[in-house]
Amino acid sequence: MNMRRLAIILLALALVVGAEAVLLTRFAGDSASAPQATATPVPTAEPTATPTPTPEIDLEKTKPNEAGEVPIVMFHAFVDELDPNETYSNDFLRYTQSLSYLRDLLGRLYEMGYRMTSMNDFLNNEIKVEAGYKPIIFTFDDGTPSQFSLIEQDGALVLNPDCAVAVLMDFYEEHPDFGLGGTFYVNMGVSPFYEERSSGQQLAGTLQERLQYLIDQGFEVGNHTYSHYSLPDATDAETVLYQVGKNQAAMYETIDGYTFTSLSLPFGSTTADLFEYVKGGVYEGVEYKNQGIVEVGWDPAISPVNPDYDPYSIHRIRGTGFLAEDCDFEWWLENPREPEYVSDGDPNTITVPEAYMSLVDQSKLGSKQLRVY
Ligand SMILES: [Zn+2]
Numbered sequence: 001m002n003m004r005r006l007a008i009i010l011l012a013l014a015l016v017v018g019a020e021a022v023l024l025t026r027f028a029g030d031s032a033s034a035p036q037a038t039a040t041p042v043p044t045a046e047p048t049a050t051p052t053p054t055p056e057i058d059l060e061k062t063k064p065n066e067a068g069e070v071p072i073v074m075f076h077a078f079v080d081e082l083d084p085n086e087t088y089s090n091d092f093l094r095y096t097q098s099l100s101y102l103r104d105l106l107g108r109l110y111e112m113g114y115r116m117t118s119m120n121d122f123l124n125n126e127i128k129v130e131a132g133y134k135p136i137i138f139t140f141d142d143g144t145p146s147q148f149s150l151i152e153q154d155g156a157l158v159l160n161p162d163c164a165v166a167v168l169m170d171f172y173e174e175h176p177d178f179g180l181g182g183t184f185y186v187n188m189g190v191s192p193f194y195e196e197r198s199s200g201q202q203l204a205g206t207l208q209e210r211l212q213y214l215i216d217q218g219f220e221v222g223n224h225t226y227s228h229y230s231l232p233d234a235t236d237a238e239t240v241l242y243q244v245g246k247n248q249a250a251m252y253e254t255i256d257g258y259t260f261t262s263l264s265l266p267f268g269s270t271t272a273d274l275f276e277y278v279k280g281g282v283y284e285g286v287e288y289k290n291q292g293i294v295e296v297g298w299d300p301a302i303s304p305v306n307p308d309y310d311p312y313s314i315h316r317i318r319g320t321g322f323l324a325e326d327c328d329f330e331w332w333l334e335n336p337r338e339p340e341y342v343s344d345g346d347p348n349t350i351t352v353p354e355a356y357m358s359l360v361d362q363s364k365l366g367s368k369q370l371r372v373y
Contacts (some may be wrong), residue, residue: 064131066127066357070135073139109136123262127341140182142187142224152204165217165219183262207254210318226243242291
């Protein structure tokens with residue numbers, strides 16, 4: 001049996017399962033103008049008569065491929081510009097960028113057909129980007145104030161205009177179809193988004209006010225351990241429970257009910273022996289569970305439907321710093337790897353060109369329908 005035939009059979013099966021919901025939705029939507037639609041639909045065992053439930057898109061024009069790869073970019077710190085009188089370490093230059101670079105990058109990504117999506121949508125295989133566009137995810141590690149911070153202005157707390165979030169929100173205002181998003185991996189033990197570590201400058205707002213502001217704008221917050229701990233150093237489960245679990249417990253104490261769904265490994269390294277405690281556990285009665293674990297990688301992330309997709313080893317690309325390097329994000333923009341993920345615009349359907357069906361593990365589709373073309 002060839003793959004197309006198999007896909008058609010699976011689609012037919014999915015249609016049978018989904019037919020009732022689809023019919024109900026259609027009848028509800030049509031009822032005002034079409035009174036005959038209120039008649040009870042007769043259940044049928046014949047899938048051939050059921051209309052296709054997926055929205056019509058021009059496949060040749062939009063060329064969706066949801067088995068493709070998604071760039072998940074990792075940022076650390078930003079400055080207005082470098083001080084020509086100062087000497088900087090290579091590490092600083094690798095992990096730091098200017099806010100004007102970020103502004104320029106957003107414009108280029110927009111023109112290249114990228115649209116912002118969230119880590120949670122990726123983890124849930126619920127990418128909602130418009131048909132024909134490529135999802136991209138921004139992540140920010142370490143909770144530096146140059147990523148996001150508040151300042152006091154005339155007695156009120158306002159967004160610091162000199163931070164990455166202000167750049168993202170300005171761009172979103174001008175280009176609402178680009179989307180707004182980003183996941184901030186924080187260490188609750190070192191007061192995220194507060195003290196500029198290089199200068200010691202302290203910014204405004206309580207921890208609760210800062211995190212709530214970020215969440216209210218639609219950003220996500222993730223786990224980066226309590227004190228930016230190097231997990232390979234852990235020799236017992238208690239240490240990992242403390243570092244990962246206490247970070248979640250501190251988040252609950254700060255923002256009631258806010259659950260981290262993913263963790264970014266500090267220094268990109270983990271513990272093999274105690275990895276199950278990185279994934280989840282219970283710390284002083286507080287349960288934590290990481291649906292995804294992101295690494296400090298060097299290439300785009302494979303699709304959640306890929307047979308090799310491992311939610312506990314999600315690759316990221318380092319955002320290009322002042323010191324550019326091979327396999328950083330600018331390098332990948334110049335050397336894209338096929339296939340890139342191109343959305344079909346419908347989070348309920350996974351659309352894949354027939355030639356890429358080997359990149360689809362059908363057991364990972366869940367309730368989603370597969371469309372092959
Ligand atoms: Zn870090």
